[in-house]
Amino acid sequence: MKAIHIEDLTRDYDGLRAVDHISFSVEAGQIFGFLGPNGAGKTTTLHLLLGLLEPTEGQAKVLGFDTRSEGDQVRARTGSLLEHAGVYEQLTAEDNLEFYGRAYRMPVVQRKARIKQLLSQMSLWERRNDRVANWSKGMKQKLALARAVLHEPRLVFLDEPTAGLDVVSANAVREDLAALAEHEGVTVFLTTHNMSEAERLCQTVAVIREGKLVAIGSPDELRARSGGPRLEIVGRGFAPKVLDLLRARPEVVAVEAQNGHLSIDLRGDMDTAPLVSAAVSAGVEVQEVRRGKASLEEVFLTLMEEDA
């Protein structure tokens, strides 16, 4: 079943095209990463999916509801953590969740139990009566995440949930997010420009640039599309004649040496022993050899540079 289905979705602002005829679907139950640099159209797409903005052209269906005419139905069945945490800092953590529990018409007993469950799960229960204003940004973001899933929505929209957090807080939020997705079975639509986050959490990623969808697939598929297997050699003696020798071999696509690292892009999954032997014979002193693939970040950078 598809949680989100988008066809030719387009949105213009005063002559500027923020989202340009994008089409894709998100399967129910998966974490879907929506990647793009700042200003690529991620947040606008998210606002369109929530029915907060009307598309200029095209249409989007979220959980089977048309976002243009049934935005209220979409908002009733989804949760969201937008660009800002959106927590009421003058209220306590419990009051923040209490308000949204009331807004989603959760029965009192269920509401209280759910608030306790979520705050405990995120290690915030002991601080439930604190005014949120006194909390760190990471704690506020965790509270916002709890608020987004409070009413047990089938789909959650998260707009860069770890942006601006330190490494420890960002990791804590990611762990909470992964645990929630696993335990609650919700579909997560995650916008981010953090590639390692997308690589770690998402089953499918879509890349948007200047409002246009430039790639979609699993992280592995994108890596395979943008680059084959790779061999990394750490050592010394990467002289220009050695690099030329390696470039001449049929299994080699590209060779690059930098700071004692030799990076060799390969044509396919083949035995790399002859290649290493050839490098050693040419005078390379090898300290370490490892096989790998292009990271999602490299794929992303390639996609951003293509036709730019």
Place this chain on the structure above:
Amino acid sequence: MKDDILAVMWKERKAMFRVQGRRTQTLLTMLSPLLLSIWLPFETGLDWLERSMSLLLAFIVSFILVGITIPDSFAGERERHTLPTLLASRLPDRAILFGKIASAVIFAWGAALLFLLVSLITINVTHWQGHIMFFKPSVLLADVSISLLVALLTAGLGVVFSLRSSTVQQAQQATMSVLLLPAMLLQFGMLFILRSESAKQTLNDTLGALSFGQLIALVVSILALAAAAVLWLALARFRRARLILSQ
């Protein structure tokens, strides 16, 4: 819809006194009406219960208390970056709008009625006649209805400006400027009338021909129409897309 409005009112009530400095500001603002509700009836005597003097108190309390709380309704949410999340929730437009208006109106109207009660107690204590005295029914009706309508009118206008303002201060300034405009125009009109003998005579004849009840009914009708118009305007101006884009 009722439950949704109540949910918004619950949050507004919780937040009303918890914004840093707001509690002190509100308590200080209530100090002057409190003093007025003691001093005015003490000075006026039994006329306070029989004539329209208490209307001044009912008007001031409603006007000022709504005036300080309503600009925060949307501009405050925008300033604190909580508006997009609120708009992305399932709460309907009308519940968000009317929940915020109702919170400000009930707070101000409740305070107006409380101060009227304080003034009644003051009169009974300072001008004791051997039995408990009460407002003349027409005066009480005028106090109750006019304070409610002034609160509604101020809240409606305040929300219209709060929806468009990027800061609470901007919303406060815009609301107060517009609300003070009719008072200034009325004052200029009165100055003009007082300079012209014929205009003064016409005004005296017109007002003289009206009973207290008729005059109050006229004022209530004008205020009710104005309040309905600004509430309709607020509803028409509340657009999720516009609010999201103004972030």
